Amino acid sequence: MHSLTAAELEAVAARHPHLLTPPFWSRFRVPVIATATILYLMFCWWFFAIGHVLGSASWNIAGNYLADWISYEERPDITIHKDGTMQIEFSRFDPIGPNPNPDWITARREVVTRTITAPAAAAPSSTQPKSSFSFMAPSASGTAAAGSAAQTETRTEEVVTHAVVRMNASDTIEIGPPAVTVTRNGQPLSISIGTDGVTPRGSLPSWATQRAPGEKVVVSFGFSGWAEIRDDAVRVHKRYLGWEGFFFDIDSPFFGKSFGEVMRLIWSGDRLDPSRSNLSLAIDNILYNPSWQHLDVWTKLLQTIVMAFVGTLFASLIAFPLSFVAARNITRNRPVNQVTKRFFDFQRSVDMFIWALFFTRAFGPGPLAGISAIFFTDTGTLGKLYAEALENIDDKQREGVKSVGASPLAVQRFGVLPQVLPVFASQALYFWESNTRSATIIGAVGAGGIGLKLWEAMRTNSDWENVAYMVVLILIVVFIFDTISNALRSRLIGKRHH
Known part of the structure; x- marks a missing residue:
């Protein structure tokens, strides 16, 4: 082949310049x-105000939420009375049970004598027997009698006058009304409390926030917890790593015991409940743990799995025959093809979440609404996919079956199904695995399953460890189902090539 010289190339370029000039798009497409x-x-940055959102986001709160997923808290409330005395109270539902004297709270206690004024009891009405009692408003004479005199009562009791809360080795909260001193990483913050509200002395550090003057001050100690300082109380949230009471709650006789102690009680210890064995009692305490509700959570998780399986199964069974009607090369009737395909479009054009709302309204809350939403949505999607698979089959196999005089049903059975059945089964398995996740979402709107349980835990805004527990269970189930689905799909698609 003769190659052009430089002179010849220049001559060609002079005669036909457009041949050697690349088009505009080729030259400038990258820039x-x-x-x-x-x-x-x-x-997008301007329209969604991303800069403002990032600047105003409460990252400390987000960090607390994430920490709550893997921890539990002790929550003492230190109530401050008008006379400067205090009272330390632990919630009945504190994760480790009522514990009025933890080693991380140092309290100075004194015995004081108080005179308490209480309203006088109303005098009984002359028109009523003395033994009668009414919750209704007292009569005028009774009110006058009550207002004419008041009762005083003298009490001698032990109160707290000064308290120090140790959040960790270096951070403390010192409560000595009318001031609270918070120390974090060696940096002190003094806060005045009283009738004028909560007033920090000086500027607030980055680990303390106050929405408006006089309102509560929230101080953060990182993973160690946080506290609210109010004008009449200090509410402490001291955090510990782990899920306390995961197996046995504070009312269980097994609470606080090591694994070895629990096993010894089960196999050789005296009966803790005369009516049942220790093994039966332990299983009952675990399943009906009021803090974690294991049995209810597992039951709801099983509901979610059943919802996904039954909904996908019914959708596959209905989409299978309808796809033959929608396929143009199988049913040669264009109006029928179009009507069936538009029906599929109608079903899948509305999101499963919306169908779940509709069926929840129609059938009421429960798994039936979830199954119906999955079935209705996936019938349209699987029907469309099945029809497209049918329209792309190799007609040679079908023509070969026809040539031997087979009936139309036999043509579909031996000329079409062997080509598309592995694809149909593979797609159904994929949707089954995907619907396991979808069933969790639609459960949050009342369609039953673990999604509703998850939403209830999130709404409390405090049981984030329960949220983490259910999320872990969902992840495990999805991982198992994904592995099974992938393995089955690989085998089905592999057989297709043999």
């Missing part, structure tokens, strides 16, 4: 695409 991408990202 055009890069510029368009940058402009689009800038528009």
Whole structure:
């Protein structure tokens, strides 16, 4: 082949310049695409106010939420009375049970004598027997009698006058009304409390926040916890790593015992409950643990699995025959094809979440609404996929079966199904695995399953460890189902090539 010389190339370029000049798009497509991408990202940054959102976000609160997933808290309330005395109270449902004297609270206690004024009891009405009692408003004479005199009572009791809460080795909260001193990483913050509200002395550090003057001050100690300082109380949230009471709650006789102690009680210890064995009692305490509700959570998780399986199964069974009607090369009737395909479009055009709302309204809350939403949505999607698979089959196999005089049903059975059945089964398995996740979401709107349980735990805004527990269970189930589905799909698609 003769190659052109430089002189010949220049002559060609002179006669036909457009042949050697690349088109505009070839020359400038890279800078055009890069510029368009940058402009689009800038528009998104402005339109969604991303900078403002990032700047005003409460990252400390987000960190606390994440820490709550893997921890539990002790929550003492230190109530401050008007006379400067205090009272330390632990909630009945504290994760480790009522514990008025933990080693991380140092309290100075004194015995004081108080005179308490209480309203006088109303005098009984002359028109009523003395033994009668009414919750209704007292009569005028009774009110006058009550207002004419008041009762005083003298009490001698032990109160707390000063308290120090140790959040960790270096951070403390010292409560000595009318002031609270918070120390974090060697940096002190003094806060005055009283009738004028909560007033920090000086500027607030980054680990303390106050929405408005006089309102409560929230101080954060990182993973160690946080506290609210109010004008009449200090509410402490001291955090510990782990899920306390996961197996046995504070009312269980096994609470606080090591694994070895529990096993010894089960196999050789005296009966803790005369009516049942220790093994039966331990199983009952675990399943009906009021803090973690294991049996209810597992039951709801099983509901979610059943919802996904039954909904996908019914959708596959209905989509299978309808796809033959929708396929143009199987049913050669264009109006029938179009009507069936538009029906599929109607079903899948509305999201499963919306169908769940509709069926929840129709059938009431429960798994039936979830199954119906999955079935209705997936019938349209699987029907469309099945029909497209049928329209792309190799007609040679079908023509071969026809040539031997087979009936139309036999043609579909031996000429079409062997080509598409592995694809149908593979797609159904994929949707089954995917619907396991979807069933969790639609459960949050009342369709039953663990999704509703998860939403209830999130709404409390305090049981984040329970949320983490259910999320872990969902992840395990999805992982198992994904592995099974992938293995089955690989075998089905593999058989297709043999």
